[in-house]
Amino acid sequence: MTATPLQPYAGLLVVSLEQAVAAPLASCHFARGGARVIKIERETGDFARQYDSAVKGTASYFAWANHGKESLCLDIKDTRDAALLHDILDRADVFIQNLAPGAVARAGFGSEALRRRNPRLIICDISGYGEDGAYRDMKAYDFLVQCESGLVAVNGAPGHPGRIGVSVCDIGAGMNAVIGIQKALYARSITGEGSAVKLSLFDTAADWMTVPLMHAVYAGKAPQPAGLHHPSIAPYGGFRTADGEVLAISVQNEREWASLCEGVFGRPELARDPRFCDAARRVANRAALDAIVAGFFAARSRAELESLLREAAIAYGAVNSVERFAQHPQLRRAPVTLEDGAEAHLVAPPVRHSFEPETPHLGRVPGLGEHSAAIRAEFARIGETA
Structure with missing residues (x-):
């Protein structure tokens, strides 16, 4: 008989008004740990659903970052939908959002207002360049943040700086969001109070650039692109x-x-x-x-x-190709169910716990608005009994 795996986030309600990569990756971490995660999407859906159709018709980033969630379509500018989202957030533990700076506050979902209604709520705001400063309203796609932060300048070959081939700023921001939310959850276990967590893609990339920055500021020379070489080690x-x-x-x-x-x-x-x-x-x-x-x-x-x-x-x-990497003897995979019921295999989560299966099933990728009717009915009933 197989024991039921421990789910340390069971009982947590995570609501994520999310799109693209950073926020979805963060909320997906909590879904993997047993939290109930409600993904809020526009009627047109998270645009990451359309990035590609590589995974048996499903977008690769979307399958990776959205399994195990419920999908609820809302228009937060609509009075009734806004009221529903407030009702859900009044009962939530964590709210994650990565809309443009100021967008959620203008819609009535700013951090201070939400925490007045639900003092135990942890709110995580993910932005491109932060919530103030000259770059506050700049579009912050991963590639552009790689450029602005200098990441591109230290990558590539000599004379040919290059973009890192995966969306590292988005991915890193998602990881930092998980770290920040976990710290806030631990603080809440001590104080009983929620808190605000704020981070940006740019600050994430800047942190990684600490060593090249120190070389430029204190040694007078920043590392240059070196291809497969190292600027200070040979061979x-x-x-x-x-x-x-x-x-x-x-x-x-x-x-x-x-x-x-x-x-x-x-x-x-x-x-x-x-x-x-x-x-x-x-x-x-x-x-x-x-x-x-x-x-x-x-x-x-x-x-x-x-x-x-x-x-x-x-x-x-x-120096493997991606095709050879796909056959690597150390590569671990885990199954995920796509929205049409087909099964695919993603890379298994990199962190393993003794209380989890060696090869966990990652859950199911939700269809757009798949859970809208059920969630609306659920919170309507809660409102009637409140």
């Missing part, structure tokens, strides 16, 4: 093998450098070469060093190199 990067693969290596200290020279290259004298005898000299002479590494790799197969690198305890990894 570090991807090198093509005889059978056309690319293996990346990372040598981070003198012990590893000596081991690479002797155990892999069979040339222990390289470790004492004046051009390469310490980290700074290896970086200064990177071109000559990389030529040696590249020549050695080009004459051997991936399998032969992996055996040598493993035996010498040198850190390495394959």
